[in-house]
Amino acid sequence: MTPTTRQECAALDAADPLAPLRDEFVLPAGVVYLDGNSLGALPRSTPGRVADMIEREWGQDLIRSWNDAGWWDKPRTLGAKVAPLVGAGPDEVVVGDGTSANLFKCIVAALGLSDRSVVLGEAGNFPTDLYVAEGAASLAGAVQRRVDPDGPGLERELAAGDAAVLLLSHVDYRTGTLRDMPGITRLAHEHGTLVVWDLCHSVGAVPVELSASGADFAVGCTYKYLNAGPGAPAFLYAARRHHASASQPLSGWHGHARPFDFTGEYEPAPGISRFLSGSQPLVADAALEASLDVWAKADLALVRAKSLAMTDLFLARAAEVGITSVTPAEHARRGSQVALIEPEEGAGYAIVRALIARGVIGDFRAPDVMRFGFTPLYLRHTDVWDATEALHEVVRTGEWRDERFARRDQVT
Amino acid sequence: MTPTTRQECAALDAADPLAPLRDEFVLPAGVVYLDGNSLGALPRSTPGRVADMIEREWGQDLIRSWNDAGWWDKPRTLGAKVAPLVGAGPDEVVVGDGTSANLFKCIVAALGLSDRSVVLGEAGNFPTDLYVAEGAASLAGAVQRRVDPDGPGLERELAAGDAAVLLLSHVDYRTGTLRDMPGITRLAHEHGTLVVWDLCHSVGAVPVELSASGADFAVGCTYKYLNAGPGAPAFLYAARRHHASASQPLSGWHGHARPFDFTGEYEPAPGISRFLSGSQPLVADAALEASLDVWAKADLALVRAKSLAMTDLFLARAAEVGITSVTPAEHARRGSQVALIEPEEGAGYAIVRALIARGVIGDFRAPDVMRFGFTPLYLRHTDVWDATEALHEVVRTGEWRDERFARRDQVT
Incomplete structure (x- = not known):
């Protein structure tokens, strides 16, 4: 069952057998990092x-x-x-x-x-x-x-x-x-x-x-x-x-x-x-x-199950604000990332920038794809919930239309 | 003039404009490192x-x-x-x-x-x-x-x-x-x-x-x-x-x-x-x-001059114990390394191993070359002198004939 409240997400986190692995990573404060499909987070043991x-x-x-x-x-x-x-x-x-x-x-x-x-x-x-x-x-x-x-x-x-x-x-x-x-x-x-x-x-x-x-x-x-x-x-x-x-x-x-x-x-x-x-x-x-x-400490079956639960949640919440997904709904055809498209010219890029300004880091791939990656080793269900709350805000308030989010000055 | 005593080497070091750069490197104690032509030493700023x-x-x-x-x-x-x-x-x-x-x-x-x-x-x-x-x-x-x-x-x-x-x-x-x-x-x-x-x-x-x-x-x-x-x-x-x-x-x-x-x-x-x-x-x-x-802090002309002085010294001292060099004597045809050959079967490998045991690190390249590299940023003329003293000892005493130096258990 896909959770419908933050509280349900917190319950999933509390029962998550992968949860201890999050401590193996360094994650910056105030960030929900949904770009681990582009650059993974830093393991604590690496330095x-x-x-x-x-x-x-x-x-x-x-x-x-x-x-x-x-x-x-x-x-x-x-x-x-x-x-x-x-x-x-x-x-x-x-x-x-x-x-x-x-x-x-x-x-x-x-x-x-x-x-x-x-x-x-x-x-x-x-x-x-x-x-x-x-x-x-x-x-x-x-x-x-x-x-x-x-x-x-x-x-x-x-x-x-x-x-x-x-x-x-x-x-x-x-x-x-x-x-x-x-x-x-x-x-x-x-x-x-x-x-x-x-x-x-x-x-x-x-x-x-x-x-x-x-x-x-x-x-x-x-x-x-x-x-x-x-x-x-x-x-x-x-x-x-x-x-x-x-x-x-x-x-x-x-x-x-x-x-x-x-x-x-x-x-x-x-x-x-x-x-x-x-x-x-x-x-x-x-x-x-x-x-x-x-x-070597991660059970890949658990990783897969958590990944699908997180992408299910993100897809459901994106649909609530009417954003189209081009990621397959069918589990057997879905990886661990979600791609959203907002057809208005420039919207995808600006929404990604507006989310980043709120600490939710995804990325944009030309011509029109907003990408969000889900990494079960260090993401919590509540992180996904919080990211979708930000998405809801950015879309519902039209915040992304602010001109500072339109500037294409970033290579990735 | 190529120095003929350790004291003359120390005088060259005292006058060496590149000498301060040695402090930019980490060098293990008790080692004269003549393998910087294979793997350079660690700059102190790198970690x-x-x-x-x-x-x-x-x-x-x-x-x-x-x-x-x-x-x-x-x-x-x-x-x-x-x-x-x-x-x-x-x-x-x-x-x-x-x-x-x-x-x-x-x-x-x-x-x-x-x-x-x-x-x-x-x-x-x-x-x-x-x-x-x-x-x-x-x-x-x-x-x-x-x-x-x-x-x-x-x-x-x-x-x-x-x-x-x-x-x-x-x-x-x-x-x-x-x-x-x-x-x-x-x-x-x-x-x-x-x-x-x-x-x-x-x-x-x-x-x-x-x-x-x-x-x-x-x-x-x-x-x-x-x-x-x-x-x-x-x-x-x-x-x-x-x-x-x-x-x-x-x-x-x-x-x-x-x-x-x-x-x-x-x-x-x-x-x-x-x-x-x-x-x-x-x-x-x-x-x-x-x-x-x-x-960026090194004057390449000074590097070249010091390199030639060091290889001149090493070549002269190797000749004193009768070891053949295959490195050109002519400066215009010499890089910053010296290659020696001792024709007896297995001698080259064993001499290199015996020198390493004494803290003088060079390397061996099949079939018969003993290689010694000279890196003016972090080597002193006295280091070169000390290395040749070790070479003299190893060759004159026949120390390299010890069986522990014959084992080919090292890849480089």
């Missing part, structure tokens, strides 16, 4: 962990930490900590580089495993996915074609039989639509197409089952729901069955079978390490490790 | 700078820091701080990604500017350069051929007239040989070949004059002489004249002309930003910024 890495591992132990502090293996040990969050084996995930570079690696690797030359991209995907697919396809002598993954066109495009690889976001970055990973992966495979999943908006937001879904490749970032800090290193998943045969072109020495032989010829490592390139920013890795250690 | 970025910019200001703390522009503002260290304009350098990814971008960009299809690589270059050149060339329908850049073969290979791009390290990672950047660049251009310089072992070690040399592209890391921390973000230089015409395939949204329009079509930014891909690890960027602010 200390990073300081130790800098002052002891780097400052005192210096170069010896490549061995003694496990720096050399961080892409793999951190990958193994990401693995349970995405339903993968510990030897199927590595951490390193950014999402864009990892997308590039996966697309080129998938093209190399196929004798076809079409990359099926997603119309409306996060731009970097489209741009990188374009760059990778063009360099590899392939072409990108786009499809609406939520419509009947997907099956038709796959049936054309020319797609080497399908690149989809598991959760749409604007609408929050969750895709059926097992179903779409199966369909693609039936038509001889490999699948690369972009998990940026789903990892830590919804259960992800890469292995059980038969996914081929996946990438994801760690700075949204995983709370590893702005621009934190991304991860890459490759199904074990592709390790021996897949190759990727950013073939730096960390991907070599015997990197410390310093031989002149590249020989890819036998396992997931072949997807690595060069040295990774260990200071940023330390922040990621702290955040993954918080995630 | 505080990183803590402020994490606790205030991320923890308190959260998503707003993309605007208010200048996160979005860090690749450019940090690039402008690297620029004076490499003789480039502030709008010709961006910081981000790793060296391998940046090499890939530069090689593909250079191939795209040429109608030729050979990448001329350097036999004996750091392996990642060779491996990435292989990966890039192969994907772009080109081939890599290798040449010894220090022999007469270079001119012959260029004269063949089929090389689109020449990829060279400015300083050789093993021998420390410094290449003639203006001369080689001119020669390559005369033969219609573009040049990509790898500055990993020269930035902060020797004066670098990219613009004055007419260089086309360059990459470099920031975790060696620049002291930005293990695996810190790399940088990329592209000469202004190539900005409008060069394109690179890791075409993420940070390289777009109008990234916040979220359009589906990629349009590269007009300037250096087109070489960017995705979001960068801001925690690591904070450490880089702290280290670059130390570098």
Whole structure:
């Protein structure tokens, strides 16, 4: 039952088994933070962990930490900590580089495993996915074609039989639509197409089952729901069955079978390490490790249930003031964010700015989407209630029409 | 005059105008650190700078820091701080990604500017350069051929007239040989070949004059002489004249002309930003910024003079115990490191381990090179003297033959 009063929300908070995890985070006073789908909040343990890495591992132990502090293996040990969050084996995930570079690696690797030359991209995907697919396809002598993954066109495009690889976001970055990973992966495979999943908006937001879904490749970032800090290193998943045969072109020495032989010829490592390139920013890795250690305490089923309860509440309360949602009502098709649209020109941007002025932080994505992310590790049901109270005020009073909320001087 | 006693070294230290900069660094007690060419020492300001970025910019200001703390522009503002260290304009350098990814971008960009299809690589270059050149060339329908850049073969290979791009390290990672950047660049251009310089072992070690040399592209890391921390973000230089015409395939949204329009079509930014891909690890960027602010206080001519004095001393003292150097004696051909070779099987590795046991930290590079790096910002002439005293002891007494120094259990 979706609560209808703040008191009911408080009762849900009191009974929430995830509630103690909120204390693991630093949250600024007076803020309801609904932008954890863009930049996650700071775990309380992160500053200390990073300081130790800098002052002891780097400052005192210096170069010896490549061995003694496990720096050399961080892409793999951190990958193994990401693995349970995405339903993968510990030897199927590595951490390193950014999402864009990892997308590039996966697309080129998938093209190399196929004798076809079409990359099926997603119309409306996060731009970097489209741009990188374009760059990778063009360099590899392939072409990108786009499809609406939520419509009947997907099956038709796959049936054309020319797609080497399908690149989809598991959760749409604007609408929050969750895709059926097992179903779409199966369909693609039936038509001889490999699948690369972009998990940026789903990892830590919804259960992800890469292995059980038969996914081929996946990438994801760690700075949204995983709370590893702005621009934190991304991860890459490759199904074990592709390790021996897949190759990727950013073939730096960390991907070599015997990197410390310093031989002149590249020989890819036998396992997931072949997807690595060069040295990774260990200071940023330390922040990621702290955040993954918080995630290790979270029951993902509880996270999912709380996320749905919070988005149900937010959607119901937004409807009360007549604001349209483009986020699916159906639980099975919803991620952990809500996207609202107010059709009047400039309204969406101004409403988001007016909410921020009241301490309710969401964001705006051109051309017209107001985005609100729900992060069960550190948000309370009462926070969601308070945010909707602010939304009601801003909309009912026309507060957002104040000219100071119209200025487009913010990049995000 | 190269000093011949510790007392003379102490006199040099007393007169050293760079001496105050040593206090800007944290250095472990009892250590002479000659591995700053692999991992630079920790600047004293770094922990505080990183803590402020994490606790205030991320923890308190959260998503707003993309605007208010200048996160979005860090690749450019940090690039402008690297620029004076490499003789480039502030709008010709961006910081981000790793060296391998940046090499890939530069090689593909250079191939795209040429109608030729050979990448001329350097036999004996750091392996990642060779491996990435292989990966890039192969994907772009080109081939890599290798040449010894220090022999007469270079001119012959260029004269063949089929090389689109020449990829060279400015300083050789093993021998420390410094290449003639203006001369080689001119020669390559005369033969219609573009040049990509790898500055990993020269930035902060020797004066670098990219613009004055007419260089086309360059990459470099920031975790060696620049002291930005293990695996810190790399940088990329592209000469202004190539900005409008060069394109690179890791075409993420940070390289777009109008990234916040979220359009589906990629349009590269007009300037250096087109070489960017995705979001960068801001925690690591904070450490880089702290280290670059130390570098802003250093006179590069003084750094070079002190570096040569220190390598002169180390070479002279190594010769006294009969150890062979493969580092050029000629100043114009020497970087800021010394490479020694002891031909007996296993001796090089064991001598390095024995020196480390005495607190003198250098490193070993297969198959037989003992490397010692000299970092004028935080090393004293007396440190160099003390290191050579240890070298004398280890070699004269045969201490390195102890079996505990033979075990190859260390990755670096």
